[in-house]
Amino acid sequence: MAEKQDMPHAYAITLTYADVDGSAPLGARVYRYKDVSDMWKRIRSAANRKWQKQGFALRYVIVGEKGTKFGRVHYHGVVFATHPIHELGKLSGKNSNEFAYKRRLDWSLWGHGFVEFQQADRKGMAYVLKYILKSRMTAQRSRGFGREGKTEWLASSYLWCSKVPAIGATWLFDKLNDLYSKGMCPPSLRIRVPGGGDWYVHGTLQKEMCLFLHQANQEYRAQRGRDLAGWSTLIKSVSEEVEKTDTGELVKRKPWEWLTNGEEEEDEITEELRAERRERGELEFQKLKAEYAHRRRIAAPITNARATLRNCGHIIPCEKCLNGLREHDKQDLEQEYLLRFHDWQRLHPQGSRESASDYERRFNDWWLTRLRPSRGCAIRDTEILQEQFWRLIPVTKAQPGLTFKEAVGKTLQRPTGQP
Numbered sequence: 001m002a003e004k005q006d007m008p009h010a011y012a013i014t015l016t017y018a019d020v021d022g023s024a025p026l027g028a029r030v031y032r033y034k035d036v037s038d039m040w041k042r043i044r045s046a047a048n049r050k051w052q053k054q055g056f057a058l059r060y061v062i063v064g065e066k067g068t069k070f071g072r073v074h075y076h077g078v079v080f081a082t083h084p085i086h087e088l089g090k091l092s093g094k095n096s097n098e099f100a101y102k103r104r105l106d107w108s109l110w111g112h113g114f115v116e117f118q119q120a121d122r123k124g125m126a127y128v129l130k131y132i133l134k135s136r137m138t139a140q141r142s143r144g145f146g147r148e149g150k151t152e153w154l155a156s157s158y159l160w161c162s163k164v165p166a167i168g169a170t171w172l173f174d175k176l177n178d179l180y181s182k183g184m185c186p187p188s189l190r191i192r193v194p195g196g197g198d199w200y201v202h203g204t205l206q207k208e209m210c211l212f213l214h215q216a217n218q219e220y221r222a223q224r225g226r227d228l229a230g231w232s233t234l235i236k237s238v239s240e241e242v243e244k245t246d247t248g249e250l251v252k253r254k255p256w257e258w259l260t261n262g263e264e265e266e267d268e269i270t271e272e273l274r275a276e277r278r279e280r281g282e283l284e285f286q287k288l289k290a291e292y293a294h295r296r297r298i299a300a301p302i303t304n305a306r307a308t309l310r311n312c313g314h315i316i317p318c319e320k321c322l323n324g325l326r327e328h329d330k331q332d333l334e335q336e337y338l339l340r341f342h343d344w345q346r347l348h349p350q351g352s353r354e355s356a357s358d359y360e361r362r363f364n365d366w367w368l369t370r371l372r373p374s375r376g377c378a379i380r381d382t383e384i385l386q387e388q389f390w391r392l393i394p395v396t397k398a399q400p401g402l403t404f405k406e407a408v409g410k411t412l413q414r415p416t417g418q419p
Contacts, residue, residue: 189206
Protein backbone atom coordinates (compact mmCIF):
# COMPACT_ATOMS: atom_id res chain seq x y z
CA MET A 1 0.00 0.00 0.00
CA ALA A 2 2.97 2.33 0.57
CA GLU A 3 4.14 1.86 -3.02
CA LYS A 4 0.62 2.57 -4.22
CA GLN A 5 0.80 6.09 -2.76
CA ASP A 6 3.38 7.04 -5.43
CA MET A 7 1.91 5.03 -8.31
CA PRO A 8 -1.60 6.09 -9.45
CA HIS A 9 -2.33 2.75 -11.16
CA ALA A 10 -2.03 -0.56 -9.33
CA TYR A 11 -3.34 -4.02 -10.21
CA ALA A 12 -3.40 -7.39 -8.49
CA ILE A 13 -2.85 -9.92 -11.27
CA THR A 14 -2.89 -13.66 -11.87
CA LEU A 15 -0.98 -15.17 -14.81
CA THR A 16 -1.62 -18.72 -16.00
CA TYR A 17 -0.55 -21.05 -18.80
CA ALA A 18 -2.86 -22.63 -21.37
CA ASP A 19 -2.27 -26.09 -22.84
CA VAL A 20 -0.41 -26.33 -26.13
CA ASP A 21 -1.55 -29.18 -28.40
CA GLY A 22 -3.37 -30.81 -25.50
CA SER A 23 -0.46 -30.84 -23.04
CA ALA A 24 1.01 -28.44 -20.48
CA PRO A 25 3.82 -26.25 -21.85
CA LEU A 26 7.22 -26.05 -20.17
CA GLY A 27 6.28 -22.88 -18.26
CA ALA A 28 3.35 -24.70 -16.62
CA ARG A 29 5.60 -27.53 -15.45
CA VAL A 30 8.67 -25.68 -14.15
CA TYR A 31 9.26 -22.15 -12.90
CA ARG A 32 10.22 -20.10 -15.95
CA TYR A 33 10.48 -16.50 -14.80
CA LYS A 34 11.84 -15.48 -18.20
CA ASP A 35 8.22 -15.55 -19.46
CA VAL A 36 7.29 -12.96 -16.82
CA SER A 37 10.37 -10.79 -17.35
CA ASP A 38 9.64 -10.80 -21.10
CA MET A 39 6.15 -9.52 -20.29
CA TRP A 40 7.65 -6.61 -18.29
CA LYS A 41 9.79 -5.74 -21.33
CA ARG A 42 6.78 -5.83 -23.67
CA ILE A 43 4.76 -3.62 -21.29
CA ARG A 44 7.57 -1.06 -21.02
CA SER A 45 8.11 -1.06 -24.78
CA ALA A 46 4.39 -0.61 -25.52
CA ALA A 47 4.08 2.11 -22.83
CA ASN A 48 7.03 4.09 -24.21
CA ARG A 49 5.44 4.01 -27.67
CA LYS A 50 2.02 5.09 -26.35
CA TRP A 51 3.10 7.64 -23.73
CA GLN A 52 6.29 9.06 -25.19
CA LYS A 53 8.37 11.30 -22.92
CA GLN A 54 5.85 11.03 -20.06
CA GLY A 55 8.15 9.19 -17.66
CA PHE A 56 6.50 5.76 -17.61
CA ALA A 57 7.56 3.64 -14.61
CA LEU A 58 6.64 0.07 -13.70
CA ARG A 59 7.29 -1.78 -10.44
CA TYR A 60 6.06 -5.14 -9.21
CA VAL A 61 5.94 -7.88 -6.61
CA ILE A 62 5.16 -11.29 -8.08
CA VAL A 63 5.26 -14.84 -6.74
CA GLY A 64 5.16 -18.10 -8.67
CA GLU A 65 3.62 -21.23 -7.22
CA LYS A 66 2.34 -24.64 -8.28
CA GLY A 67 -1.36 -25.42 -7.98
CA THR A 68 -2.31 -27.93 -5.30
CA LYS A 69 -4.59 -29.89 -7.62
CA PHE A 70 -2.59 -30.40 -10.82
CA GLY A 71 0.78 -28.90 -9.93
CA ARG A 72 0.66 -26.31 -12.73
CA VAL A 73 2.84 -23.23 -12.34
CA HIS A 74 1.06 -19.87 -12.22
CA TYR A 75 1.86 -16.41 -10.87
CA HIS A 76 0.18 -13.96 -8.49
CA GLY A 77 1.43 -10.41 -8.17
CA VAL A 78 0.84 -6.71 -7.69
CA VAL A 79 1.88 -4.33 -10.47
CA PHE A 80 2.36 -0.60 -9.87
CA ALA A 81 2.51 1.80 -12.82
CA THR A 82 2.39 5.51 -13.57
CA HIS A 83 -0.06 4.87 -16.44
CA PRO A 84 -2.97 2.44 -16.98
CA ILE A 85 -1.23 -0.63 -18.42
CA HIS A 86 -4.53 -2.38 -19.18
CA GLU A 87 -4.85 0.02 -22.12
CA LEU A 88 -1.77 -1.58 -23.72
CA GLY A 89 -1.84 -4.57 -26.04
CA LYS A 90 -5.02 -6.43 -27.00
CA LEU A 91 -7.52 -7.98 -24.60
CA SER A 92 -10.03 -10.67 -25.44
CA GLY A 93 -12.46 -12.58 -23.27
CA LYS A 94 -15.19 -15.17 -23.47
CA ASN A 95 -18.12 -12.75 -23.74
CA SER A 96 -16.44 -9.40 -24.30
CA ASN A 97 -13.11 -7.90 -25.36
CA GLU A 98 -13.47 -5.02 -22.90
CA PHE A 99 -11.27 -4.72 -19.84
CA ALA A 100 -12.92 -5.71 -16.57
CA TYR A 101 -11.75 -6.77 -13.15
CA LYS A 102 -12.10 -10.41 -12.04
CA ARG A 103 -12.50 -11.73 -15.58
CA ARG A 104 -10.33 -14.25 -17.36
CA LEU A 105 -8.80 -12.39 -20.26
CA ASP A 106 -6.30 -13.22 -22.97
CA TRP A 107 -3.74 -10.42 -23.02
CA SER A 108 -1.37 -10.15 -25.96
CA LEU A 109 1.41 -8.81 -23.72
CA TRP A 110 1.36 -12.04 -21.68
CA GLY A 111 0.56 -14.47 -24.48
CA HIS A 112 0.77 -17.77 -22.58
CA GLY A 113 -2.75 -18.15 -21.15
CA PHE A 114 -5.34 -16.08 -19.37
CA VAL A 115 -4.70 -13.03 -17.16
CA GLU A 116 -7.01 -11.94 -14.36
CA PHE A 117 -6.87 -8.38 -13.00
CA GLN A 118 -8.14 -7.42 -9.55
CA GLN A 119 -8.33 -4.05 -7.87
CA ALA A 120 -5.25 -3.50 -5.72
CA ASP A 121 -7.22 -2.50 -2.62
CA ARG A 122 -6.62 -4.06 0.79
CA LYS A 123 -8.56 -7.17 -0.19
CA GLY A 124 -6.65 -7.60 -3.45
CA MET A 125 -3.32 -6.98 -1.71
CA ALA A 126 -4.18 -9.51 1.01
CA TYR A 127 -4.97 -12.13 -1.65
CA VAL A 128 -1.48 -11.76 -3.15
CA LEU A 129 0.18 -11.41 0.26
CA LYS A 130 -0.83 -14.91 1.34
CA TYR A 131 1.13 -16.34 -1.59
CA ILE A 132 4.12 -14.11 -0.82
CA LEU A 133 4.15 -15.30 2.79
CA LYS A 134 3.88 -18.87 1.56
CA SER A 135 7.14 -18.38 -0.34
CA ARG A 136 8.99 -16.82 2.63
CA MET A 137 7.65 -18.46 5.80
CA THR A 138 9.34 -21.86 5.64
CA ALA A 139 9.73 -24.09 8.70
CA GLN A 140 13.32 -22.91 9.14
CA ARG A 141 12.31 -19.24 9.21
CA SER A 142 9.26 -19.93 11.40
CA ARG A 143 11.07 -21.81 14.16
CA GLY A 144 9.98 -20.57 17.57
CA PHE A 145 6.83 -18.86 16.26
CA GLY A 146 3.21 -20.03 16.50
CA ARG A 147 3.05 -20.54 12.74
CA GLU A 148 5.83 -23.17 12.78
CA GLY A 149 3.45 -26.15 12.79
CA LYS A 150 1.59 -24.86 9.72
CA THR A 151 4.58 -24.25 7.46
CA GLU A 152 6.43 -26.42 4.97
CA TRP A 153 10.10 -27.40 5.28
CA LEU A 154 11.05 -25.87 1.95
CA ALA A 155 9.54 -22.89 0.14
CA SER A 156 6.60 -23.97 -2.00
CA SER A 157 6.74 -20.87 -4.19
CA TYR A 158 9.22 -18.25 -5.42
CA LEU A 159 9.24 -14.47 -5.10
CA TRP A 160 10.50 -11.75 -7.43
CA CYS A 161 10.15 -7.99 -6.97
CA SER A 162 11.55 -4.58 -7.91
CA LYS A 163 14.53 -3.93 -5.65
CA VAL A 164 16.05 -0.54 -6.54
CA PRO A 165 14.64 1.15 -4.61
CA ALA A 166 12.79 -1.38 -2.43
CA ILE A 167 9.00 -1.57 -2.71
CA GLY A 168 7.56 1.25 -0.60
CA ALA A 169 10.97 2.88 0.00
CA THR A 170 10.25 6.04 -2.00
CA TRP A 171 7.07 6.77 -0.04
CA LEU A 172 8.78 5.89 3.26
CA PHE A 173 11.68 8.33 2.84
CA ASP A 174 9.35 11.04 1.54
CA LYS A 175 7.38 10.54 4.76
CA LEU A 176 10.55 10.73 6.90
CA ASN A 177 11.72 13.87 5.10
CA ASP A 178 8.32 15.46 5.66
CA LEU A 179 8.49 14.68 9.39
CA TYR A 180 12.06 16.00 9.56
CA SER A 181 11.00 19.29 7.95
CA LYS A 182 8.56 19.67 10.86
CA GLY A 183 11.21 18.81 13.46
CA MET A 184 9.72 15.38 14.14
CA CYS A 185 10.49 11.69 13.77
CA PRO A 186 8.24 8.60 13.94
CA PRO A 187 7.65 7.30 17.49
CA SER A 188 8.53 3.74 16.41
CA LEU A 189 9.57 1.67 13.40
CA ARG A 190 5.88 1.08 12.71
CA ILE A 191 4.59 3.58 10.14
CA ARG A 192 0.92 4.29 9.38
CA VAL A 193 0.23 3.91 5.63
CA PRO A 194 -2.92 5.63 4.26
CA GLY A 195 -5.50 2.98 3.42
CA GLY A 196 -3.20 0.13 4.48
CA GLY A 197 -2.88 0.09 8.26
CA ASP A 198 0.50 -0.05 10.01
CA TRP A 199 3.74 -1.07 8.30
CA TYR A 200 6.51 -2.44 10.50
CA VAL A 201 9.67 -1.73 8.50
CA HIS A 202 12.20 -4.56 8.69
CA GLY A 203 15.16 -6.09 6.87
CA THR A 204 17.61 -3.97 4.88
CA LEU A 205 15.06 -1.17 4.61
CA GLN A 206 14.88 -1.00 8.42
CA LYS A 207 18.64 -0.45 8.58
CA GLU A 208 18.48 2.29 5.94
CA MET A 209 15.61 3.93 7.82
CA CYS A 210 17.46 3.84 11.15
CA LEU A 211 20.67 5.25 9.66
CA PHE A 212 18.67 8.01 7.93
CA LEU A 213 17.00 8.95 11.23
CA HIS A 214 20.34 8.86 13.07
CA GLN A 215 21.88 11.27 10.55
CA ALA A 216 18.78 13.50 10.55
CA ASN A 217 18.78 13.74 14.35
CA GLN A 218 22.51 14.53 14.40
CA GLU A 219 21.97 17.40 11.94
CA TYR A 220 18.89 18.69 13.81
CA ARG A 221 20.76 18.61 17.14
CA ALA A 222 23.68 20.52 15.62
CA GLN A 223 21.27 23.20 14.32
CA ARG A 224 18.77 23.45 17.18
CA GLY A 225 20.62 22.05 20.19
CA ARG A 226 17.98 19.40 20.87
CA ASP A 227 16.69 16.08 19.52
CA LEU A 228 13.84 15.70 17.07
CA ALA A 229 10.38 15.58 18.66
CA GLY A 230 9.57 11.94 19.42
CA TRP A 231 13.23 10.81 19.41
CA SER A 232 13.21 9.54 23.01
CA THR A 233 10.02 7.57 22.31
CA LEU A 234 11.60 6.05 19.20
CA ILE A 235 14.73 5.00 21.11
CA LYS A 236 12.61 3.53 23.91
CA SER A 237 10.61 1.46 21.40
CA VAL A 238 13.79 -0.40 20.32
CA SER A 239 15.68 -0.43 23.64
CA GLU A 240 14.52 -3.86 24.82
CA GLU A 241 17.49 -6.22 25.10
CA VAL A 242 17.51 -9.61 23.35
CA GLU A 243 19.36 -12.81 24.24
CA LYS A 244 22.07 -14.11 21.90
CA THR A 245 21.30 -17.70 20.96
CA ASP A 246 24.92 -18.91 21.13
CA THR A 247 26.11 -17.27 24.38
CA GLY A 248 22.91 -16.31 26.21
CA GLU A 249 24.26 -12.77 26.59
CA LEU A 250 21.75 -9.91 26.67
CA VAL A 251 22.54 -7.33 23.99
CA LYS A 252 20.87 -4.29 22.50
CA ARG A 253 18.85 -4.78 19.34
CA LYS A 254 20.39 -3.76 16.03
CA PRO A 255 17.88 -0.90 15.44
CA TRP A 256 18.97 0.63 18.77
CA GLU A 257 22.62 0.47 17.69
CA TRP A 258 21.89 2.03 14.29
CA LEU A 259 19.78 4.83 15.79
CA THR A 260 22.19 5.73 18.57
CA ASN A 261 25.61 5.01 17.03
CA GLY A 262 25.01 4.98 13.29
CA GLU A 263 26.71 2.41 11.08
CA GLU A 264 29.62 0.47 12.46
CA GLU A 265 32.86 1.70 10.91
CA GLU A 266 34.73 -0.89 8.90
CA ASP A 267 38.05 -0.27 10.66
CA GLU A 268 36.42 -1.03 14.02
CA ILE A 269 35.75 -4.62 12.93
CA THR A 270 38.81 -6.58 14.02
CA GLU A 271 40.14 -9.62 12.22
CA GLU A 272 39.22 -11.68 15.26
CA LEU A 273 35.58 -10.52 14.98
CA ARG A 274 35.53 -11.35 11.26
CA ALA A 275 36.86 -14.85 11.99
CA GLU A 276 34.24 -15.30 14.71
CA ARG A 277 31.47 -14.30 12.30
CA ARG A 278 32.76 -16.66 9.61
CA GLU A 279 32.96 -19.54 12.10
CA ARG A 280 29.45 -18.85 13.40
CA GLY A 281 28.08 -18.73 9.86
CA GLU A 282 29.82 -22.00 8.98
CA LEU A 283 28.41 -23.71 12.09
CA GLU A 284 24.88 -22.52 11.30
CA PHE A 285 25.23 -23.71 7.70
CA GLN A 286 26.47 -27.16 8.77
CA LYS A 287 23.62 -27.44 11.28
CA LEU A 288 21.07 -26.56 8.61
CA LYS A 289 22.70 -28.96 6.15
CA ALA A 290 22.62 -31.84 8.67
CA GLU A 291 19.00 -31.19 9.58
CA TYR A 292 17.98 -31.07 5.91
CA ALA A 293 19.87 -34.33 5.22
CA HIS A 294 18.10 -35.96 8.17
CA ARG A 295 14.70 -34.97 6.80
CA ARG A 296 15.66 -36.27 3.37
CA ARG A 297 16.62 -39.64 4.89
CA ILE A 298 13.27 -39.86 6.65
CA ALA A 299 11.40 -38.97 3.47
CA ALA A 300 13.46 -41.19 1.14
CA PRO A 301 11.41 -44.43 1.58
CA ILE A 302 8.13 -42.62 0.88
CA THR A 303 9.69 -40.70 -2.00
CA ASN A 304 10.77 -44.00 -3.57
CA ALA A 305 7.33 -45.50 -2.96
CA ARG A 306 5.66 -42.51 -4.58
CA ALA A 307 7.92 -42.76 -7.64
CA THR A 308 7.18 -46.49 -7.97
CA LEU A 309 3.46 -45.87 -7.61
CA ARG A 310 3.53 -43.17 -10.29
CA ASN A 311 5.30 -45.59 -12.63
CA CYS A 312 3.53 -48.88 -11.88
CA GLY A 313 0.18 -47.91 -10.37
CA HIS A 314 -1.75 -46.96 -13.53
CA ILE A 315 -4.17 -49.26 -15.34
CA ILE A 316 -2.05 -49.04 -18.49
CA PRO A 317 1.54 -50.05 -17.58
CA CYS A 318 4.65 -48.10 -18.49
CA GLU A 319 5.90 -48.26 -22.07
CA LYS A 320 8.63 -50.78 -21.21
CA CYS A 321 6.15 -53.33 -19.83
CA LEU A 322 3.52 -52.51 -22.44
CA ASN A 323 5.87 -53.35 -25.29
CA GLY A 324 6.43 -56.82 -23.82
CA LEU A 325 2.71 -57.73 -23.76
CA ARG A 326 0.85 -59.71 -26.36
CA GLU A 327 -1.61 -57.81 -28.50
CA HIS A 328 -4.77 -59.23 -26.91
CA ASP A 329 -3.41 -58.42 -23.41
CA LYS A 330 -2.89 -54.81 -24.50
CA GLN A 331 -6.47 -54.69 -25.78
CA ASP A 332 -7.78 -56.10 -22.47
CA LEU A 333 -5.98 -53.38 -20.50
CA GLU A 334 -7.23 -50.64 -22.83
CA GLN A 335 -10.77 -52.00 -22.46
CA GLU A 336 -10.41 -52.03 -18.66
CA TYR A 337 -9.19 -48.43 -18.74
CA LEU A 338 -12.23 -47.30 -20.76
CA LEU A 339 -14.66 -49.14 -18.46
CA ARG A 340 -13.08 -47.74 -15.27
CA PHE A 341 -12.98 -44.25 -16.75
CA HIS A 342 -16.65 -44.50 -17.77
CA ASP A 343 -17.70 -45.63 -14.28
CA TRP A 344 -15.69 -42.81 -12.71
CA GLN A 345 -17.26 -40.21 -15.03
CA ARG A 346 -20.73 -40.95 -13.68
CA LEU A 347 -19.58 -40.12 -10.13
CA HIS A 348 -17.27 -37.21 -10.98
CA PRO A 349 -18.67 -34.94 -13.72
CA GLN A 350 -16.24 -32.81 -15.73
CA GLY A 351 -15.96 -29.19 -14.62
CA SER A 352 -17.17 -26.46 -16.96
CA ARG A 353 -13.67 -24.93 -17.19
CA GLU A 354 -11.79 -28.23 -17.07
CA SER A 355 -10.08 -29.41 -20.24
CA ALA A 356 -10.36 -33.03 -21.40
CA SER A 357 -6.68 -33.67 -20.63
CA ASP A 358 -6.99 -32.24 -17.10
CA TYR A 359 -10.14 -34.27 -16.53
CA GLU A 360 -8.43 -37.50 -17.59
CA ARG A 361 -5.39 -36.61 -15.49
CA ARG A 362 -7.70 -36.24 -12.50
CA PHE A 363 -9.02 -39.74 -13.10
CA ASN A 364 -5.48 -41.15 -13.29
CA ASP A 365 -4.54 -39.45 -10.02
CA TRP A 366 -7.66 -40.87 -8.41
CA TRP A 367 -6.81 -44.36 -9.62
CA LEU A 368 -3.35 -44.13 -8.01
CA THR A 369 -4.99 -43.79 -4.58
CA ARG A 370 -6.31 -47.36 -5.00
CA LEU A 371 -2.70 -48.58 -4.73
CA ARG A 372 -2.96 -51.41 -7.25
CA PRO A 373 -0.03 -52.39 -9.48
CA SER A 374 -1.01 -52.60 -13.14
CA ARG A 375 -2.05 -56.08 -14.30
CA GLY A 376 0.38 -55.62 -17.19
CA CYS A 377 3.36 -54.75 -14.96
CA ALA A 378 6.25 -57.18 -15.52
CA ILE A 379 7.35 -56.98 -11.85
CA ARG A 380 3.83 -56.93 -10.38
CA ASP A 381 4.41 -59.90 -8.05
CA THR A 382 7.98 -59.15 -7.00
CA GLU A 383 8.77 -58.47 -3.35
CA ILE A 384 10.41 -55.11 -4.15
CA LEU A 385 7.31 -53.72 -5.84
CA GLN A 386 4.92 -55.06 -3.19
CA GLU A 387 7.03 -53.46 -0.45
CA GLN A 388 6.88 -50.04 -2.12
CA PHE A 389 3.08 -50.21 -2.39
CA TRP A 390 2.85 -51.51 1.18
CA ARG A 391 4.46 -48.34 2.52
CA LEU A 392 1.47 -46.23 1.42
CA ILE A 393 -1.37 -48.70 2.02
CA PRO A 394 -1.93 -48.16 5.81
CA VAL A 395 -2.52 -44.44 5.42
CA THR A 396 -4.68 -44.59 2.31
CA LYS A 397 -6.85 -47.47 3.56
CA ALA A 398 -7.44 -45.72 6.89
CA GLN A 399 -8.60 -42.55 5.12
CA PRO A 400 -9.99 -43.57 1.72
CA GLY A 401 -11.18 -40.06 0.90
CA LEU A 402 -7.63 -38.72 0.60
CA THR A 403 -6.20 -37.76 -2.76
CA PHE A 404 -2.90 -39.27 -3.83
CA LYS A 405 -0.96 -36.15 -2.81
CA GLU A 406 -2.69 -35.95 0.58
CA ALA A 407 -2.04 -39.65 1.24
CA VAL A 408 1.67 -39.22 0.63
CA GLY A 409 1.73 -36.09 2.79
CA LYS A 410 0.04 -37.91 5.68
CA THR A 411 2.51 -40.76 5.38
CA LEU A 412 5.45 -38.38 5.58
CA GLN A 413 4.11 -37.06 8.88
CA ARG A 414 4.13 -40.50 10.50
CA PRO A 415 6.93 -41.13 13.03
CA THR A 416 9.93 -43.05 11.73
CA GLY A 417 9.47 -46.82 11.96
CA GLN A 418 5.68 -46.63 12.33
CA PRO A 419 3.89 -48.86 9.75
